[in-house]
Amino acid sequence: MFPIRDHNPSERTPVVTWALILINVTVFASYYLTLFQDERALGLFFYEWGLVPAEATASSFVTSMFLHGGPMHLIGNMLFLWVFGDNMEDQMGHVGFLVFYLLGGLIAAAAQFVADPTSTIPMVGASGAIAGVMGGYLLLFPKARVDILIILIIIFRIIPVPAYIVLGAWFGLQLVQGSMTPTEGGGVAYWAHAGGFAAGLLLTVPLWRRRGGPSFWRRTDGHPPHPEAQYRMVRTSVPSVRRRR
Numbered sequence: 001m002f003p004i005r006d007h008n009p010s011e012r013t014p015v016v017t018w019a020l021i022l023i024n025v026t027v028f029a030s031y032y033l034t035l036f037q038d039e040r041a042l043g044l045f046f047y048e049w050g051l052v053p054a055e056a057t058a059s060s061f062v063t064s065m066f067l068h069g070g071p072m073h074l075i076g077n078m079l080f081l082w083v084f085g086d087n088m089e090d091q092m093g094h095v096g097f098l099v100f101y102l103l104g105g106l107i108a109a110a111a112q113f114v115a116d117p118t119s120t121i122p123m124v125g126a127s128g129a130i131a132g133v134m135g136g137y138l139l140l141f142p143k144a145r146v147d148i149l150i151i152l153i154i155i156f157r158i159i160p161v162p163a164y165i166v167l168g169a170w171f172g173l174q175l176v177q178g179s180m181t182p183t184e185g186g187g188v189a190y191w192a193h194a195g196g197f198a199a200g201l202l203l204t205v206p207l208w209r210r211r212g213g214p215s216f217w218r219r220t221d222g223h224p225p226h227p228e229a230q231y232r233m234v235r236t237s238v239p240s241v242r243r244r245r
Contacts, residue, residue: 002076003083003166004158007145007228014086016094020101021078024126027066028074036070043122050122053113065105067124077126083146084130084137087224091140091207104132104200111195115178128192131174132200138167139204140211143222147231164222171197 035042051064068074089097108128137144142164150157171194178190208216219225 002149002151003080003146004149005147005231006083006087006163007147007160007231008087008141008224009226009229010086010090011226012090014089016098016101017081017085017089020085020126021081024066024068024074024078028068028071032067046122046124050124051109051113052122053117053119055120056113061106061109062102064109064122064124065102065126065129068126069124073125077130081126081130081133084133087141087144088133088136088204100136100200100203101129101133104135104196104203105129107199108132108192108196111199112189112192115191123189123192125189125192127189128196131193131196132203134167134170135197135200135202136204136207138163138171139201139208141222141224142217144224145228162222 032042032045035045046067046069049060049063050067051060068077085097085101088100092100105126105128108131109123112123112128142162144163145160146163146166147158147160148166150159174190174193174197177188178194181187181190212219216225
């Protein structure tokens with residue numbers, strides 16, 4: 001189940017969101033893509049630039065946010081940032097959103113550090129910072145429609161779902177998986193996800209209150225404070241071939 005777009009058009013060009021996506025892709029392609037052919041060299045690179053809790057440095061909390069464990073890890077994170085980042089940047093402004101994004105990422109990394117401070121396994125990825133974006137989005141636009149792609153073996157469907165269902169389910173999954181997964185050993189940094197999400201929601205509270213707090217929700221009914229985007233499904237132009245009997 002993947003979110004592919006929302007019905008919440010931004011009213012200004014999300015230059016910071018685009019820049020963050022470009023930076024992450026450029027770092028991946030330019031600095032360590034070729035290292036995936038050498039597992040040892042890749043491990044040393046992540047050990048030097050990722051966040052290793054047992055030997056953490058201040059700079060590693062930042063550099064780890066711009067590294068990814070593989071192409072699908074990168075693509076997944078950038079998809080979530082593209083879907084939810086533009087609206088948060090629209091509300092916070094360019095500089096405010098950049099500060100919010102980085103601060104959310106730092107808090108997310110700190111949450112994973114606290115959960116397993118003696119780990120010697122590098123943590124990499126923008127997931128924590130992007131989780132912060134998702135937490136803020138949930139607070140401001142809980143009923144914004146999000147189109148999700150559902151893949152069930154050979155069945156593909158795009159279904160619009162309220163943001164509070166998509167994001168609430170995602171956050172709940174991080175908490176469940178985090179509580180069930182041993183902190184030692186590799187895998188997904190669930191506590192970074194959960195910590196980033198909670199941080200993003202809390203960091204957005206001042207903005208939400210300036211918008212009116214509960215009265216903002218009453219005015220918008222939890223939807224975007226502007227007309228939603230409308231998408232129309234178009235049939236493919238690929239011709240169908242009938243089966244011969």
